[in-house]
Amino acid sequence: MLRLYNTLSKKIEQFIPLNPPRVGMYSCGPTVYDYTHIGHLRKYTGDDLLRRILEANNYEVKLVMNITDVGHLVSDEDSGEDKMEKGARETGRTVWEVAKFYEDYFWKSVDGVNIKRPNIVAKATDHIEEQIKLIHKLEKNGFIYQTDQAIYFDISKFPDYTKLSGQKLEEKETGVREDVVVDKQKKNPYDFALWFFTVGHFTGHTMRWSSPWGEGFPGWHIECSAMSMEYLGDCLDIHTGGIDHIPVHHTNEIAQSEAATGKPFVKYWVHHNFLIVDGEKMSKSKKNFYRIDEILQKGFDPLALRYLFLTAHYRDRLNFTWESLQAAQNALNNLRETIRDWSAVILGSEERATPESLDSTDSGLTSFARMTENYYQKFMDAVNNDLNTPQALAVLWDMVKSENPSAAKSKSILEMDKILGLKLDEYLGRPIEVPKEVQKLINKREQARKSGNFEESDKLRHEIKKLGFEVKDTPSGTKVNG
Ligand code: AMP
Ligand code: ZN
Numbered sequence: 076m077l078r079l080y081n082t083l084s085k086k087i088e089q090f091i092p093l094n095p096p097r098v099g100m101y102s103c104g105p106t107v108y109d110y111t112h113i114g115h116l117r118k119y120t121g122d123d124l125l126r127r128i129l130e131a132n133n134y135e136v137k138l139v140m141n142i143t144d145v146g147h148l149v150s151d152e153d154s155g156e157d158k159m160e161k162g163a164r165e166t167g168r169t170v171w172e173v174a175k176f177y178e179d180y181f182w183k184s185v186d187g188v189n190i191k192r193p194n195i196v197a198k199a200t201d202h203i204e205e206q207i208k209l210i211h212k213l214e215k216n217g218f219i220y221q222t223d224q225a226i227y228f229d230i231s232k233f234p235d236y237t238k239l240s241g242q243k244l245e246e247k248e249t250g251v252r253e254d255v256v257v258d259k260q261k262k263n264p265y266d267f268a269l270w271f272f273t274v275g276h277f278t279g280h281t282m283r284w285s286s287p288w289g290e291g292f293p294g295w296h297i298e299c300s301a302m303s304m305e306y307l308g309d310c311l312d313i314h315t316g317g318i319d320h321i322p323v324h325h326t327n328e329i330a331q332s333e334a335a336t337g338k339p340f341v342k343y344w345v346h347h348n349f350l351i352v353d354g355e356k357m358s359k360s361k362k363n364f365y366r367i368d369e370i371l372q373k374g375f376d377p378l379a380l381r382y383l384f385l386t387a388h389y390r391d392r393l394n395f396t397w398e399s400l401q402a403a404q405n406a407l408n409n410l411r412e413t414i415r416d417w418s419a420v421i422l423g424s425e426e427r428a429t430p431e432s433l434d435s436t437d438s439g440l441t442s443f444a445r446m447t448e449n450y451y452q453k454f455m456d457a458v459n460n461d462l463n464t465p466q467a468l469a470v471l472w473d474m475v476k477s478e479n480p481s482a483a484k485s486k487s488i489l490e491m492d493k494i495l496g497l498k499l500d501e502y503l504g505r506p507i508e509v510p511k512e513v514q515k516l517i518n519k520r521e522q523a524r525k526s527g528n529f530e531e532s533d534k535l536r537h538e539i540k541k542l543g544f545e546v547k548d549t550p551s552g553t554k555v556n557g
Contacts, residue, residue, distance in 0.1 A: 077132055077459045079313075080390060082321060082344040083239055087461050092312045093342060097135050099307035100126065101341075102193065103299060103316040103324070104140040107177035108162040111184040112364035113380060113395065114357035117350040118317050120381055121389040121462075123190040125315070125345065127494045128458050139306045140193040141299055142181075144174040144200050145282055145292055157280065170281045174200075184367040187377035188384075189496045195306050199298040203284045206293045206301040210269045210286075212335040219269060222260035224277075226270040226288055230263055233330045239344060240322040267327050268294040296327040300340075304332060314341040318348055347389050354394065365395070373397070378497055379404035385464040385495060410488075411502040413475050417485040418504040450474040451487045458494055467491070507555050513544050520546065521553060 077090040092098045102122045105111060122138075129136045146159025162173045185192075199206075210226060213219050218232050230236045237244055244265065257264060272291040273280045282292050303311055309332075316325060325344065332340035349356050357364045370377055383403035387393040450470055457466035471491055474484060492499045509517070520535035536546055547554045 077128065078461055079343055079345060080461050081342075082346050083341070085241065088343070090343065092134065093310055096133060097137065098129055098312045100129075100136055100138045100313040100315070101299070101303040101307060101311050102138060102140045102314075103320060104142050104196070105178070105181045106143040106146075106158060107174045107181060108146060108158040109177060110364075110366050111177070111181045112357060112366050113370065114350040114364060115181075116184055116188055116190075116367070116380065117384050117393065118315075118347045119185050119190050120188055120384045121347040122315050123496065124385075124389070124458075124462055124464065124494065125313070126191065127496060128462065131455065131494055132459070137195070137307065138193040139195045139197060139303060141302050142174075142178055142196060142198045143295065143298065144178070144198050145295075145298065146170065157277070159282070160280065163281070180366075187367045187370075188381040189378060189498055191496075197302040197306065199293070199302070200282065202298065202302050202305065203293065205305050206297045207270075207284075207286050209297060209301045209304075209331070209335055210288075210293075213269065213331060216334055218331075218334045220262065220266075221288060222258055224258050224260070224272055224275055225268040225291075225294070227261060227266040228269055228327070228331055228334070230265050230267075230330060233334055236265075236330055237322075237326060239326050239329055242322060267296060267323075269297050269331070270294060296324055297331060299324070300328050300332040300335075303328075304336070309336040309338050309340075311341045313343045313345055315345045315347070318346045321346055348392050350384075350393050350395055352395050357395070370400070375400055375404055376407065379407050381495075382407045382497060385468055388465060389462055407497060410471075410475070410497065410499055414485075414488065414499045414502040415505060415507060417488075418502075420485050422504055448487070450484070451490055454487075454491050454494075464495075467494075471495075507544075509544065509555055510542075513539060513542050513555075516542075517544075517546060517553070517555065524548075 078087050079090045080087045100122075102119070105115065126136050126138055144159070146157045159170045159173055162168075162177075163170045166173065168176070210219065213228065218229055219226050220229055221227075270286060270288060270291050270293055271277055271280075272289050273283045277291070280292060283290050284292060303314070314325070314328075329340050351357060352363050352365075355361065355363060367377055367380075370380055379400055380403070383395075383400055384393065386399075386403065450473065454467050454470045457463045457470055460466070471488070474487065477484075489500055489503075516535055516539050520532050520539070523529075523531040523535060539546055544555055
């Protein structure tokens with residue numbers, strides 16, 4: 076049974092979906108005005124893990140993710156410059172080109188770390204009508220007001236506005252930044268914009284649509300409420316995001332969704348902690364972020380990054396260093412070797428001797444299989460305990476290091492990898508990639524062996540070992556391990 080930490084209740088709860096076995100899950104997606112960095116990838120990998128764990132528990136997951144291509148403002152408050160317009164201006168492209176370019180980069184990045192694509196990807200610009208409809212509902216229910224610049228949500232009308240963050244409104248108010256340009260007609264500094272008019276500051280805004288209140292464009296928060304409810308209904312099982320979304324974006328999503336429907340918007344709120352670099356949040360504005368390209372350029376496999384993410388619990392911060400990525404790469408390489416080494420067993424062409432199979436009784440083999448099932452069970456217990464991936468990896472390594480690999484045990488690894496997503500199955504039966512110079516030595520050794528020159532063959536074996544490869548003579552021929 077899956078247990079999940081719920082930001083709303085601030086407790087770990089048993090996961091019981093609204094309409095089992097179906098699970099409706101919404102993940103706040105990228106704002107496509109700049110490059111996706113590896114901090115973002117940690118968050119999307121976390122969502123992917125949760126989805127895979129739900130699937131391993133036999134739930135039918137419908138994952139919806141938005142693409143914020145309307146652009147939103149440089150600060151979470153309703154002021155500052157629009158991010159998309161800024162990106163366009165800086166690169167000499169149109170806003171639509173900017174959005175397309177960065178969206179492509181986003182997909183390239185998430186594919187690199189083997190994140191499964193959502194069932195539905197919803198672009199904000201394709202759902203303007205749904206957003207207008209939702210604002211309309213809020214108008215009917217008496218939650219909005221209009222100024223010269225925008226339509227706002229009136230938070231004083233919504234009880235328990237800060238229930239997600241648990242913050243007091245007064246505490247929030249002390250955090251108002253001085254550089255924020257406030258719309259003087261706003262009733263409360265925390266009222267947030269649902270629709271901006273293309274006037275004043277936004278006269279030149281490229282993306283604009285007509286609405287019952289006047290020409291303009293939607294605020295950022297409204298898109299997630301409109302699109303999540305469009306595809307998942309008024310009540311969602313799970314909504315995810317980064318921890319930075321708790322006090323503003325998700326707080327506002329709850330207010331506007333619940334004010335429109337009168338129903339609880341989300342049952343479980345899941346928030347991922349940050350990837351940091353040298354103790355600081357990795358962020359676009361700080362320019363201390365790395366992208367998937369840098370990972371590749373330095374010769375790492377993007378899946379090593381995924382492995383690194385798995386070594387930390389999603390609610391803890393993770394400090395990125397190149398050394399920790401190297402350690403993750405080594406661990407991943409070892410797992411791949413294990414799979415390659417066990418290929419014949421997994422693929423059924425070779426029987427491995429196990430203490431039980433030596434007894435050659437069926438019951439012996441069954442008990443061995445049961446032992447590996449125990450590992451799988453322990454692994455599932457770990458991931459079902461609020462996604463405890465560090466613990467799950469420990470179970471995996473216990474299993475790998477335990478004696479006597481067997482077919483059952485090897486299959487367990489692949490079952491576990493359906494959750495971990497390290498593509499270990501690609502190494503099943505994959506011939507080892509041996510560099511040319513090593514292959515030459517292997518051939519020479521074969522000749523020496525065939526001609527009975529065992530001294531020479533042993534010498535060559537040592538030379539090969541120095542280059543990081545091991546030759547084994549088996550009844551079915553010479554084999555090489557990396
Ligand atoms: P953005 O496109 O900047 O709005 O971010 C998209 C998602 O990535 C949000 O859920 C953020 O909370 C999350 N995110 C941004 N920076 C980081 C980081 N350094 N580590 C983890 N998640 C992040
Ligand atoms: Zn969102």
